[in-house]
Amino acid sequence: MKLSIERAALLKAVSQAQSVVERRNTIPILANVLIEADGDTVQFRATDLDIEVVDKAPAKVERAGATTVAATTLHEIVRKLPDGALVTLTADSASGRLTVEAGRSNFSLATLPKEDFPVMASSEYASNFSAPAPMLRRLFDKSKFAISTEETRYYLNGVYMHVSDADGGKVLRCVATDGHRLARIDADLPEGAADMPGVIVPRKTVGELRKLLDDDEMKIAVSVSETKIRFATPDITLTSKVIDGTFPDYTRVIPQNNTRRLEVDASEFAQAVDRVATVSSERSRAVKLQLSEDKLVLSVNAPDSGAAEEELAVAYGDETLDIGFNAKYLLEIASQVDRENAVFLFNSAGDPTLMREGNDTSAVYVVMPMRV
């Protein structure tokens, strides 16, 4: 294998690939990236056995071939090369080394045989459709905060992406929950997605996927089977196993009959919650909300360190209500609101509370109260 490539193109491709590689590996080949050169393209493949990313870049290939080298070392080297450099990669099968040359710099890296690299088995995908990057970004960005980190409840360690019925017909829906709060985000169903099986996309995959979604104009090709999901742009293909489990019936958790309606400026609310929570250093800080006509009083009482209280002008016309929440959960939910106002729908101090952005029902959040 011998090829030359622009440093910027190489850096982009290697960056995306190496981020999938786990920092601590007991299997040496998993620390490596598989470099394959053919035609006028070089591709970089990395995997942790659950996720595989393949990144293509244009290159001047003098001699087709393939080899594997340590992903982080290659990435570090390319990152440190001067901008604008032309980089030559040469695999020498006799010495088992990959030479990286640029200007007066010359690196010789240990390789492992390309045959040892675990390429993810290809799958039949039940459903293939195309989705705009901003749509996927919204679905995952607004739901991922609620993903559980409890490993025993592995079926909650991801975002449940599936087709569902909503008021306006079928939607593509993402749901995440950790049992304390829940996010349910809907988007228009893309053409061809109606038969998609519901899948739980693991947390790490959601994180890696995010890097493919920055370009507002990009269309993402999505392929889904019972066991795998694939997201692809023209340059990058991200394939991931999905979580082998059943996502619980979340619909029962979403309150239908909460009628006490509070409307509040989302950013004022978030800042006030953040401030009053300062006085308590406990992990699960309870914030008390005292609702009366058009008035919300937020308060925290930490006997050891102090107390805090803040008043907000809001729109509220129901009976007075005192209810407590974990400050962190309230903050995370309030920070999802893109528009000015957040609408809370309460029932009683012991029932789950619903939050949405204005009157938009395409993004709803549920949070369990705490006793205060």
Add this chain to the structure above:
Amino acid sequence: MKLSIERAALLKAVSQAQSVVERRNTIPILANVLIEADGDTVQFRATDLDIEVVDKAPAKVERAGATTVAATTLHEIVRKLPDGALVTLTADSASGRLTVEAGRSNFSLATLPKEDFPVMASSEYASNFSAPAPMLRRLFDKSKFAISTEETRYYLNGVYMHVSDADGGKVLRCVATDGHRLARIDADLPEGAADMPGVIVPRKTVGELRKLLDDDEMKIAVSVSETKIRFATPDITLTSKVIDGTFPDYTRVIPQNNTRRLEVDASEFAQAVDRVATVSSERSRAVKLQLSEDKLVLSVNAPDSGAAEEELAVAYGDETLDIGFNAKYLLEIASQVDRENAVFLFNSAGDPTLMREGNDTSAVYVVMPMRV
């Protein structure tokens, strides 16, 4: 005590004070800041028993008095208050609480008696002088990287500031070393400093001091005794114990007869060292320098992971020389160079090497070689 103060002025004062407070304290009062209001000034005092910082700010004092509250909590609250807010601090001796009010926010913080706060004993200072902030910044910024972190050699855990003889007469000199490398930085002797006792300024003090030195126009009042050093601006007074030990005779470490002179572009050199070091993941990475006429070859050889080599055009006219250094030490020293060229003076592959910025002898660095 009752006072009101602009949020910005309060934040600045509390920020500086709270950074001295250690995050983990077995003595509760050390987590607190002492607030003293009198006349038209409020002052915030914090200490870790080795360093004390006192920060003054203008305030409208309605009722003079003093109390102590948790430094980090107060800082967090003030940081989160909206910009432009007017903050009222009221100490209620009956309830033992400090009330912090701003707009519709109201905080009530636990206090500890002001009598329990350990105020550092005042000292007689043998020497008092004034030094421009940029001068102190240069003395400490260029030397602190060489401070030892070995606690057993506590007398090396700081910067040795003293008066010394140099070619042009007496200078104010800062020296730091960890036994592997050494930095010796000189500045013009300020008026009144000639009788200053030599003191070892602890690492943490050097870090805290740095925050007083950002303003190029600021004059810093320096006071030195055998046991303490004090740096003061009109608003902030930083007092620190100095390390009770004898700094070793560093002059013997600085080579006088190194004649092999290499001149190299400092930033090109640093970048090349950084790149070739990438192939080795060991902590003490050795970089080999091969010197021949006007040519420098940098190389690293890590049998497991690979090898790297880079060539630089330099000015060198002496015999060929191969010498090795710890990559991290070389990088840190090269990054001290403000001007274009670094000058290295070598003797043999086993002798300490001297580095300076061009022909300027007011900042010299020594680094021990490694066998390669």
